[in-house]
Structures are given as structure tokens and as C-alpha cells.
């Protein structure tokens with residue numbers, strides 16, 4: 001199978017994690033808990049291109065052997081961005097946004113009371 005960056009981007013939640021490394025696409029959902037480098041390092045790269053991060057760590061031959069187990073296909077077209085906004089972040093920012101709107105409304109109302 002071949003996947004575009006756009007498709008890979010979609011798989012960036014804790015129960016659905018794809019990562020692109022060196023032009024190959026990996027579904028590491030089931031590997032999260034077993035990754036010796038931790039879940040978070042994988043989640044940080046979820047839905048994105050982890051090539052340079054993966055290489056920087058200097059993974060062993062064993063790690064490369066293990067990767068094959070999770071390979072689901074190849075990248076088609078340009079690679080995805082390095083980091084993709086994930087669910088928790090999206091949720092967080094929309095909460096903050098909601099809060100921001102409320103805060104502005106509250107300040108506006110206070111100003112109205114004060115100056116009005």
C-alpha cells in the first residue's frame with residue numbers, strides 16, 4: 001500500500017498511531033507500550049515524519065529488524081510534516097480558545113459595567 005502525507009496525518013491519536021520513517025509507513029499503535037524509548041517519543045511523532053528523530057537516536061539493528069513487523073506500506077509524494085497536532089493538543093487549544101472567548105466577554109462586560 002502507498003499512503004500520502006495527508007493520510008498519515010490522520011493517524012495521530014493514542015489508539016491509532018502511524019509514523020513515517022525513511023519513506024516507509026509504520027503502524028505503531030500496538031508497539032507504543034513496548035517501545036524501549038517510551039510511548040511519548042512515538043506519540044510526539046504520531047502522524048508525522050520521524051525520519052530525523054529516529055536516526056538521531058541511533059537505533060540498533062535489532063530495532064530496525066523489529067520495525068519490519070509494524071510496516072504497513074510506503075509513502076507516496078512528499079513526506080508529512082515532522083510534527084502533527086494530536087488529539088490532546090487539539091482539544092487543549094480548543095478549550096483554551098473557548099476560555100479565551102469567555103475571558104474576553106467577561107472583560108468586556110466588566111468594562112461595560114465600569115465605564116457604562
Ligand code: HEM
Pocket residue numbers: 019026028035036037038041042045050053054057058059060061062063064066067070
Ligand atoms: C517503528 C519504529 C520504532 C521502533 C521499532 C523502535 C525500536 C526501538 C528499540 C528496539 C529501542 C531500544 C534501543 C535499540 O535497540 O536501539 C528503542 C529506543 C529508543 N527509541 Fe525507538 N523505535 C521506533 C521509533 C522511534 C521514534 C520515531 C523515536 C523518536 C524519537 C524513537 C526514540 C527512541 C528513544 C529515545 C529510545 C531510547 C534510547 C535509549 O534510551 O538509549 N524511536 N527504540
